[in-house]
Amino acid sequence: MRKAAFPLLAIAGVLFMTAPLVIARARYESTMGLVQKIFYFHMPPAMLMLLSAIFCGIVSAMFLVKKRPALDWMAYAAAELTVLYGAMAMVTGPLWARKAWGVWWVWDARLTMSLLMWMVFVSYLLLRRYGGAGSEILAAGLALFGMATAPFVYLSVNIWRTIHPLTSVVPTLPVDFALALWYSFAGFLLMYIALMMLRMSVEQQRAMLDRLYLESDE
Amino acid sequence: MSTFWRVVWIVARKDIAIEARSRELINTTVFFALSCVVVFSVSFVGEGGDGKALGDAAAGILWIAIAFSGTLALGRTFERERYGDTLRALLLAPGSRAAVYVGKLVGIVSLLIATEIVVVPLVALLFQAKLFDHFLLMAALLVLGTVGFASVGTLFAAMLARARSRDVLLPILLYPVTIPVMIAGVRGTSALLALEPQLDMARLWVTLLLAFDVVFVTLSLWTFEALMTE
Amino acid sequence: MKIIHLSLFLLMNAALLAQPGQSEFQPVTEIPASEQLPSAPLVIAAYAFVWLAFVAYGWVMWRKLGQVEQDLNTLAAQLAKKRP
Numbered sequence: 001m002r003k004a005a006f007p008l009l010a011i012a013g014v015l016f017m018t019a020p021l022v023i024a025r026a027r028y029e030s031t032m033g034l035v036q037k038i039f040y041f042h043m044p045p046a047m048l049m050l051l052s053a054i055f056c057g058i059v060s061a062m063f064l065v066k067k068r069p070a071l072d073w074m075a076y077a078a079a080e081l082t083v084l085y086g087a088m089a090m091v092t093g094p095l096w097a098r099k100a101w102g103v104w105w106v107w108d109a110r111l112t113m114s115l116l117m118w119m120v121f122v123s124y125l126l127l128r129r130y131g132g133a134g135s136e137i138l139a140a141g142l143a144l145f146g147m148a149t150a151p152f153v154y155l156s157v158n159i160w161r162t163i164h165p166l167t168s169v170v171p172t173l174p175v176d177f178a179l180a181l182w183y184s185f186a187g188f189l190l191m192y193i194a195l196m197m198l199r200m201s202v203e204q205q206r207a208m209l210d211r212l213y214l215e216s217d218e
Numbered sequence: 219m220s221t222f223w224r225v226v227w228i229v230a231r232k233d234i235a236i237e238a239r240s241r242e243l244i245n246t247t248v249f250f251a252l253s254c255v256v257v258f259s260v261s262f263v264g265e266g267g268d269g270k271a272l273g274d275a276a277a278g279i280l281w282i283a284i285a286f287s288g289t290l291a292l293g294r295t296f297e298r299e300r301y302g303d304t305l306r307a308l309l310l311a312p313g314s315r316a317a318v319y320v321g322k323l324v325g326i327v328s329l330l331i332a333t334e335i336v337v338v339p340l341v342a343l344l345f346q347a348k349l350f351d352h353f354l355l356m357a358a359l360l361v362l363g364t365v366g367f368a369s370v371g372t373l374f375a376a377m378l379a380r381a382r383s384r385d386v387l388l389p390i391l392l393y394p395v396t397i398p399v400m401i402a403g404v405r406g407t408s409a410l411l412a413l414e415p416q417l418d419m420a421r422l423w424v425t426l427l428l429a430f431d432v433v434f435v436t437l438s439l440w441t442f443e444a445l446m447t448e
Numbered sequence: 449m450k451i452i453h454l455s456l457f458l459l460m461n462a463a464l465l466a467q468p469g470q471s472e473f474q475p476v477t478e479i480p481a482s483e484q485l486p487s488a489p490l491v492i493a494a495y496a497f498v499w500l501a502f503v504a505y506g507w508v509m510w511r512k513l514g515q516v517e518q519d520l521n522t523l524a525a526q527l528a529k530k531r532p
Binding site: 149 | 374381390441
């Protein structure tokens, strides 16, 4: 699995290196100016955080039913990547907000729920790390709760009055904006897949190591 | 179906009977909740002479006290089970595990409601907060909020009963998931405590709490079976 | 003839000058210079954070992978010694 990760990493790296060029070619937004360019590195990780949370929940549910270790590795990797991408979204967001809204943070529905969902997956990681034996089962249950919050995070801007832009912004983007956005998104997505493969291969090797230790004791 | 409710009743009655005899949990939980209220009051009551709390502080303090004392009560309920090694016995017992879950939930909700019966009037007194003007709405907020919090809490506490670092892991896992319930409780309570009580806002929050409760109890019931493997 | 040309010329200029000058410029491909400076550090910080986060995570993964590989190799060597 590790072998497959490297070409993906390379492609993702190329995409990231060239993304600024595509982003610079997009026009400026009329009211926000230069700072709106953060959008191209804010929306993809935010969207992928939500998708990753849902993916983690689905894989965790499958793990609870089938108990295959590979599913557990996938869930663990997905949770780590949810936290990573969530951190990116929640650092780039306030940097943009400082200029666009005048404040670093507001407790509106979208930001609060994103933070809570992110914290659920951080607590997932803490549980896996410090919970001792058997914590992967409980963590899988926790991931289900995390997944349940994801749709609410997405729809929160449409349901409540928030300062955050609505979900209608992305489908109605002008062409050059859309090109830059989806180009960046492709980079983030490929990076996600590559990192997940790397992470899973770490777990796979560890499981092999444990098995060999057990065998060597006999 | 009737065996389900019989198991629920037996499990709940066991917990309540143990509690009624020693009153350990109820006494310590109530006193801890009161300590919380005092600590937070000292932090949030304005300096001015009238001693009125800042803004929505009374509502917030009430729900924080419920959350903190609830977390401790959850931990110690299952500590009791772990100590007596009765958890395995409960799970081996005939009858669905979901019934065991609901029975434990009933016990914990009863404990928390009993705590709130003491703490809520005290908060009303200390903050001159008119918590009883709209008693039904206030009771609905408290009961639904407690059920929402306890439903997830019972699940996690049961799972963690034999885990390492369970004392600190319970709040770490529980709070992010149940903060929406807390938010709804606090917002609903402060709507009732406003200078002109906003009853329809409070009713909105009650409805939202009901939705949370349905989702959380259902999800917890589904996962309890799968998570309690031994 | 000259009078007609002259009057046409004057009329044309009058028409041009009578129009209101552009009262606002809606910049889409350019932005006023005052906007650029405060935004740049924020944009740079945002992009830098994303890159650094990826690098940090990738590096941690790489080290973990290396560690596990090393453990596997030492264990394999031990096993080979046991079974001659």
